[in-house]
Each structure stands twice: as C-alpha cells, then as structure tokens.
Amino acid sequence: MKAANMLYIVGLGLADEKDVTVKGLEIIRKASRIYLEAYTAILPVDKERLEAYYDRPITIADREMVESSSDTILENADKEDVAFLVVGDPFSATTHTDLLLRARKLSIPTQSIPNASILTAVGATGLSLYTFGQTVSIVFFTDDWRPSSFYDKIAENASLGLHTLLLLDIKVKEPNLQQLARGKIVYEPPRYMTVAQCCIQLLEVEEERKQGICAAEKLAVGIARAGGGEAQKIVAGTLEELAKADLGKPLHSVALCGHRMHEMEWEFVREYAVDQGKFDEIWKREYARKG
Amino acid sequence: MKAANMLYIVGLGLADEKDVTVKGLEIIRKASRIYLEAYTAILPVDKERLEAYYDRPITIADREMVESSSDTILENADKEDVAFLVVGDPFSATTHTDLLLRARKLSIPTQSIPNASILTAVGATGLSLYTFGQTVSIVFFTDDWRPSSFYDKIAENASLGLHTLLLLDIKVKEPNLQQLARGKIVYEPPRYMTVAQCCIQLLEVEEERKQGICAAEKLAVGIARAGGGEAQKIVAGTLEELAKADLGKPLHSVALCGHRMHEMEWEFVREYAVDQGKFDEIWKREYARKG
DSSP states (O other), rough: OOOOOOOEEEEEEEEEEEGGGGGHHHHHHOEEEEEEESOOOSSOOHHHHHHHHHHHEEEEOOHHHHHHHHHHHHHTTTTEEEEEEEEEEEGGHHHHHHHHHHHHHOOOOOOEEEOHHHHHGGGGSSGGGGGGGOOOOOOOOSSOOOOOOHHHHHHHHHHOOOOOOEEEEOSOOOOOHHHHHTTTOOBBOOOEOOOOHHHHHHHHHHHHOOTTTHHHHHEEEESSOOSSSTTOOEEEHHHHTTTTTOOSSEEEEEEEOTTTTHHHHHHGGGGSSSSHHHHHHHHIIIIITTT | OOOOOOOOEEEOOSSSSSSSSSHHHHHHHHSSEEEEOOOOOOOOOOOHHHHHHHTSEEEEEOHHHHHHHHHHHTTTTTSSOOEEEEBGGGSSHHHHHHHHHHHHTTOOOEEEEEEOOOHHHGGGSSGGGGGGGEEEEEEOSSSOOOHHHHHHHHHHHHTTTEEEEEEEEESOOOOOOHHTTTTTOOOOOOOOOOHHHHHHHHHHHHHHHHTTTOOOOOEEEEEEEEESSTOEEEEEHHHHTTTOOOOOOEEEEEEEOOEEEOHHHHHHHHGBBSHHHHHHHHHIIIIITOO
16 A cells, blocks of 8 residues: 655754755655755755755745745645655744645645754753743844844743743845835845844843843853754853854854753853853852752 | 764654664764663664664663763773764753763763754644743652642743643653562563643642642643654643543653644644634633733
8 A cells, every 4th residue: 555645844954964864864755846945944055965965856945935835835745745844843943834734724644754953952052951941033133123022032031040042033035125126136145143143132132121131241152053063163151252252154043041050051061161260150150059 | 084983972863763863873883882771761663673773782771871880881982983872862861961071071072963852843733842931840749759849830931821841751660669678679660651640640739739820721732652753643632631631652741831822823733632612712711812
C-alpha cells in the first residue's frame, strides 16, 4: 500500500545543510515540489548548496507567496508530496501554523518534521531554557516608527525573574519606498539586526521609560549563528557593552538575564563575558540569590 | 589536518532513530565510544534498534554514571571522539550543562548538535511557542511527599496570561525501598507519568490552594509521543476532562493554556478537543480577548 500524499513542513535546523534530520532528508528527496521559506529566517548556506545536497530543485517562497498564493504551494498536495522547508523548527513561526490551517481547510493531510530552533539553541549560552519567559520580537526602528511594547513584555518576564529571548528583525525583499512612490518596485538589500543594534534600541527605550528594565548595567548574552557549529559565537556582558560588540555575520539573537539566573548558569555564561570581573561583580550584586 | 577530538553531545530528536540529524549521524558513526542518556527522557525505539541503525555499540548511561562516574565518559575525549546521545535536544536538561562544565574543567573540547525538543514540539498543539512562560516539572506524588511549588510557578505564568509547559516525571531504575532496607538492590519497573495522572495531581493541589489556577474548567492540552510522527497524539480539554483521558504509551506532556491564547491558537487547538462545544464555550467566556 502506498503511503498517503501530503504537505510536509520540514524543519532544516539552524547551521547548514547537514542539520536536516535523516527523516526530513528522505521526505525532501522524494517530494514532487520543494519550497523554501526565506523571509523569517535564513540558513547560512545558499539555495544552490541545498539543491546540490538534496539533488532536487527548490522554489524560494517569499512572504507574498506564502501569505497570498498559498494555494500554489498546496496545489495537488493530496495527490503528490509537497515539502515546505523552514529554517529551524516548523512551529517557531506563526506563518507555518497559518499554512497548516489552510491545508486543513482543503482536507490536505500534513506532517511536521521538527528540528532545532533558536528557542532552544539559545541554551548554548548556558542560560536555563526552563527559566525563559515569553519570547519577544525586536523590529528595526525608523524615524517615525519606534514601537516599544516589547519593553512591557520584558518587564513582565523580569518581574518574575525570568530570562527573555529577543528575536531580531530581518528585512528581506523590502521594496524601496521612494521608488515605489514612482511606481517602480526596487528591492532594498537585505538587512539583519545585530546584537549591537538591538542593545542600542533597548537603551534608547530605557531613556524614555526609565523603569530600569533595560538599564545600561543589565546583563545579557548575544548569540550569533546559533546552532552549535564552529561559526557560532556567544558574547556576554552588560547592555552597554553589548551595544558595542561585533558578533559578525547574521543571524543574531539576544537573551536578557533574569534575576533567577542560577549559580550554575552564571558559571557557564561568565566564560563568554566581555569583561569577566565586571560580569561577576554585577551578577553577585544584582542577580545572585535574588531568585 | 585531522579535526580535533572532542566530546560531542548529540540530540536525537523525539520520535525514532531517523530523527537524528545528518551531522549527528556522521559524528555517531565515527565516534570511538557512544553513550546514551536514558533517565530524563526516552526515545520510543530501543537501544538495539539504534545500534543496528548506527552500526555501532551503545553504552546506556544511567543517572549514577553521569552524575558520579562522568570521568569514565570523558576519558580520553581529547584523544578520540566520544558521542553522548540525548533524547531531544542537548540543552533541554541541566545534566548536560553539568557534563559540559566538567569537560571544560578537563580542557576537553565539546560540541553540541542541537535537535528538536519537547520545548518546541509542544507547538504541534497549536499553542504559540512565543507565549509560553517558564517550564515546570511535575513529579509523582507519594503518600508523604507532595511538593506543590509548581502551583506557584503556574500561577506566575498565568498572572501574565502565558501558557505553561509541564514536563512529567519519569522513574527509571529506581530501587525498591523495602528491598533496599534489607540490603538488596532491586529495581522497580519504569514509570512514566500520564496526562491523566498529572491532571489529577493538579486538581488535588487546587483543592488545597483554592486560587483557581488549576480549577476543573481550566483549558489544557495533552500531547503524547510528541515529535510529529504518526504515533503523536494530542487531546485538548478541561483539566477535569483530561484527568480521564487516555493518551496511550509514554512520553506524555501537558500544556496549560494562558488567557492570552489568541484566536488563531484556539482555531488550531479546538480540533483536538474532547468536547468541542464545551471547549469553545469556555474559551469564549474565559480566554478570548482577555490578553
């Protein structure tokens, strides 16, 4: 008996083409069509390298395609296998929930192949995954759009002593607004928020709010190219220090330390400190035994 | 040039032997020694099946070995590769942080190979991973040991409207206390807490605390054998309903719904409801637009 056809949402993991699971790879290699979601995260390897490794052609699915033309993706998925690839884990972005709901409405069977996510890979910093509160997104500020509701969410987590994972903005295939006003669609080069840019924004909002939630001496950890590979880089320090840190190429994320940070977490994280003496001094004064 | 030898902590994912990543599989197949951590989680396939798939022998590492004899595991790991396998993701259990810290003290290089974790696989329920608060462990109650500090943690998450993931107790290789008193070590059969057992304990503690945090009509989702495979089962309902639900073989986990549960989450989760009408009615009355 032939297995039923369906839509597979396959997590690719975080670092490179070999982070796919064996199960995921088998599904990709037998799928009729393969899409790669490429606007909420990026894999540090390009499409060509993935195509060579899978020995299959891949269609890049940008935001417009997933949100407006999902029927193209789902077409015939009850008669042939379609693989929709996502960087990290299928459930780490709401867009995929959306796609699953639409498939359900069309009575197309679905299966998700889980994988590593930044939500757990941040554990490489030494901070305990069990002690994180809600996850927060940080968007690029513009001259006239500086949303700071993230500050309230961080404050909520901090009120319980919990860490906060900050997911940093990605701008891929954004049209140039001046060109758009002239009726031309020209895309801006992609932009990825860095740990430093994020911390500068946090310090700016602290200036306005003045509740101390994102004060200059708050401890945080930046992680770049998370996923355990050699390219992964972790830097710990105060927000002021991290606002000057250079962690290199994308993607970057930031974890803000809550005051329940345990001694074993501190022992692990301090190895990554910009200034270990300062890190230890602040941890002992402001965090240790405050849980 | 030969790559440096080291200790690899390899996440195996959640469902079966094919959930290992391609990178993880390559490391396992070339390692000199392979250990499998087998006391904080279980893979629903046995050691023999893993050994056949890897074509390599595996040593089971129980709690005693990891906590008291970690030097055996780390021996010569700077001269040959040692792979320490964990179900799920390396950072999802504190024991692995502990092992990494000990390796660091012995100047043994380490690398972690991330994978799917229950912390993200719970996203299969439809609940948004960004809206979870701290993670809580639920242990088996005994006649004279009924720790209920978990209730306070759930209450903290609930005060912010956040969901709570409950990780359920596992008892593997526990000595029989009566036999132990007679000087004999006899192990009890393994026990894995079910969704129903967990919900019964929550309701019992609610009887004592009476703050409504774990009231009979609170909405929750049980997930068994998470990991996206065909054996995965999800059941949603009130705590009272789930206290009677049978989700079959281990492992089980429970997610308690916070009042920030968004309409799209509800739309997804309700498909798994024991009693959809009741689920909808309670969601609309107690959760919708309360975020």
